[in-house]
Amino acid sequence: xxxxxxxxxxxxxxxxxxxLTLALSGAGAFAIALxxxxxxxxxxxxxxxxxxxxxxxxxxxxxxxxxxxxxxHGLHLGVALIALAGAAIEAWGGSEAWQSIALYGAAALAAxxxxxxxxxxxxxxxxxxxxxxxxxxxxxPYIIRIPFLVAMPQTATQGGPWIFGQxxxxxxxxxxxMLTTLCVFLLMAKTIGDVISFYRLRSEQDxxxxxxxxxxxxxxxxxxxxxxxLLLCDIDHFKRVNDRFGHPAGDSVIRALAGLFHCTGxxxxxxxxxxxxxxxxxxxxxxxxxxxxxxxxxxxxxxxNPIPRxxxxxxxxxxxxxxxxESVEAIHARADEALYAAKEAGRNRVMVHHAQANGSIxxxxxxxxxxx
Numbered sequence: 001x002x003x004x005x006x007x008x009x010x011x012x013x014x015x016x017x018x019x020l021t022l023a024l025s026g027a028g029a030f031a032i033a034l035x036x037x038x039x040x041x042x043x044x045x046x047x048x049x050x051x052x053x054x055x056x057x058x059x060x061x062x063x064x065x066x067x068x069x070x071x072x073h074g075l076h077l078g079v080a081l082i083a084l085a086g087a088a089i090e091a092w093g094g095s096e097a098w099q100s101i102a103l104y105g106a107a108a109l110a111a112x113x114x115x116x117x118x119x120x121x122x123x124x125x126x127x128x129x130x131x132x133x134x135x136x137x138x139x140x141p142y143i144i145r146i147p148f149l150v151a152m153p154q155t156a157t158q159g160g161p162w163i164f165g166q167x168x169x170x171x172x173x174x175x176x177x178m179l180t181t182l183c184v185f186l187l188m189a190k191t192i193g194d195v196i197s198f199y200r201l202r203s204e205q206d207x208x209x210x211x212x213x214x215x216x217x218x219x220x221x222x223x224x225x226x227x228x229x230l231l232l233c234d235i236d237h238f239k240r241v242n243d244r245f246g247h248p249a250g251d252s253v254i255r256a257l258a259g260l261f262h263c264t265g266x267x268x269x270x271x272x273x274x275x276x277x278x279x280x281x282x283x284x285x286x287x288x289x290x291x292x293x294x295x296x297x298x299x300x301x302x303x304x305n306p307i308p309r310x311x312x313x314x315x316x317x318x319x320x321x322x323x324x325x326e327s328v329e330a331i332h333a334r335a336d337e338a339l340y341a342a343k344e345a346g347r348n349r350v351m352v353h354h355a356q357a358n359g360s361i362x363x364x365x366x367x368x369x370x371x372x
Contacts, residue, residue: 014191014195015064016061016064016065016187016191017061017188017191019057019058019060019061019064020057020058020061020184020187020188020191022054022057023054023055023057023058023061023184024054024184025054026050026051026053026054026055026057027050027051027054027180029046029050030046030047030050030051030054033046033047033050034047042090043090044086044087044089044090044099044100044102044103045083045086045087045090047103048082048083048086048087048102048103048106048107049083051103051106051107051110052079052082052083052106052107052109052110053110054110054180055107055110055111055113055114056076056079056110056113058111058113058114058180058183058184058187059072059110059111059113059114059117061187061191062113062114062117062118062187063117065187065190065191065194066117066118066121068117068120072113072116075109075110075112075113075116076113078109079106079109079110082102082105082106082109083102083106085102086099086102086103086106089102097149097150098149100145100149101146101149101150104142104143104145104146104149105142105146107142108139108142108143108146111135111138111139111142112139114135114183115132115135115136115139118131118132118135119132127186127189127190127193128190130186131183131186131187131190134179134182134183134186135179135183137179138179138180138183203216204216206258206269206270208251208254208255208258208270209254209255209258209270210258210262211258211261211262211268211269211270211276212267212268212269212270213269213270214269214270214271214272216269217267217268217269217271217277217279218328220267220269220279221279221328221331221332222327222328224324224325225324225325226281226322226324227281227282227322227323227324228279228280228281228282228283228288228321228322229280229283229284229285229287229288229319229320229321229322230277230278230279230280230319230320230321230322230331230332230334230335231277231278231279231280231288231291231292231295231317231318231319231335232271232275232276232277232317232318232319232332232335232336232338232339233257233261233275233276233277233278233292233295233315233316233317233318233339234274234275234276234315234316234339234343235253235254235257235274235313235314235315236313236314236315236316236343236347236348237347238250238253238273238274241253241307241313245306245307249304249306249307252304252305252306252307253274253304253307253313254270254274256299256302256304257276257299257315258270258276260295260298260299260302261276261278261295264278264291264295266278266279266280266281267279277335278291278295283321284321285319285321285352285354288319288321288352289319289350289352292317292319292350293317293350295315295317296314296315296317296348296349296350299313299314299315300312300313300314300315300348314347314348315348316339316342316343316347316348316349316350316351317338317339317342317349317350317351318335318336318337318338318339318340318341318342318350318351318352318353319335319338319350319351319352319353320334320335320337320338320352320353321334321353322334334353335353337353338351338352338353339351
C-alpha cells in the first residue's frame with residue numbers, strides 16, 4: 001500500500017494508483033478484522049464493507065486505466081443489496097453460513113466488475129490477458145464456495161472433508177489474498193508503464209499536430225539502411241492566414257495539413273511553424289512526386305473552419321531522393337533546395353531535386369503543376 005501510494009504521489013496524484021491504494025487499504029482492513037476472528041460481532045458487515053469496497057476500488061482503477069466511461073450501476077446496486085442483506089442477517093442472529101454467503105456473494109459481484117471491463121477490451125496485451133486470468137481466479141473461489149454453503153450450511157461452522165469444510169474457506173481467503181496482490185501489482189505495472197509511454201510519446205510528438213517533432217523525425221531519417229525520398233512542405237503565405245483570421249484559425253490550417261500527412265501512413269513530422277516533412281522509405285522520385293502532388297491538391301480543396309471557402313489555401317512541396325548512410329543535414333538540404341525552388345517559381349507546386357551522378361550539381365526541375 002505504501003508503495004502504491006508513493007507511486008501515486010510521484011506521478012502527480014495519478015487517479016488509477018489512488019484507487020489502487022484505497023483497494024489495498026480495504027484489503028488491509030479486512031485482514032485486520034479477520035485476525036480478530038470471524039465470530040466477532042459485526043464481522044460480516046465489516047468484511048463486506050472492506051472486501052467488496054476494495055474490489056469496487058479495483059474496478060474504478062480498471063475503468064480509468066482502460067478509459068471506459070460507463071458506470072455499472074446495476075452491479076453496484078446488487079453489491080449494496082447483498083451488503084444490506086448480510087448486515088441484516090448478522091443483526092438478527094442469522095446462521096454463519098448465510099452470513100458467509102453474503103460476504104462471498106458481495107465480494108464476487110464487486111470483483112466481477114473488473115473482469116467484465118477487461119473482457120470488453122478488444123486489443124488486450126499480454127499483461128492485460130494475465131490480469132484477466134488473475135481476476136477470474138479471484139472471483140471463482142468465492143462463487144465455488146457459495147453452492148457448498150447453501151447445500152451444506154454446517155460446513156461454515158464445522159469441520160469436514162477438506163474440499164467442503166473450513167479448509168476450503170481458508171483456501172478461498174488465501175487464494176484471494178495472493179491473487180488480489182498479484183492483480184494490484186499488475187495494475188500498478190501497467191499504469192506506470194502507460195505513464196512512461198505517454199511521456200515518451202509526448203517527447204517525440206509535436207503538441208499541436210500529433211506528428212513527430214523535428215528531433216524525432218531526424219532520428220527516423222537517420223536509421224541505418226534507410227533510403228528513399230524526403231518530402232518537405234510549407235504552407236504558402238501562412239502569415240496572412242494568421243493576420244487575417246487569427247492564430248486559432250492558423251492552428252486549424254496546420255492541423256488539417258498534418259491530418260493529410262498522417263493519413264499517408266508514412267512517418268510525418270512538423271519541422272517548425274508551417275513546415276512539414278514526410279519520410280518515404282523505398283520511394284523513387286516519380287512515385288514521391290506523384291504523392292506530393294496528391295497532397296497538394298487535397299490540401300487546396302480542403303474546407304477548414306473558420307477559413308471562408310473563397311479563400312484559397314495552398315502549399316509548396318520539395319522532393320529529394322537519398323541513399324543509405326547519408327547525413328540528415330545533406331538530405332534535408334536537397335529537399336529544402338527543391339522547396340525553395342517551388343516558392344521561387346510561384347508557390348502552390350511540387351519541385352523535385354535532380355542531382356547528377358556525382359551529386360555535385362543540382363538541377364531543379366518543376367513538376368509542371370500549377371493551378372490557374
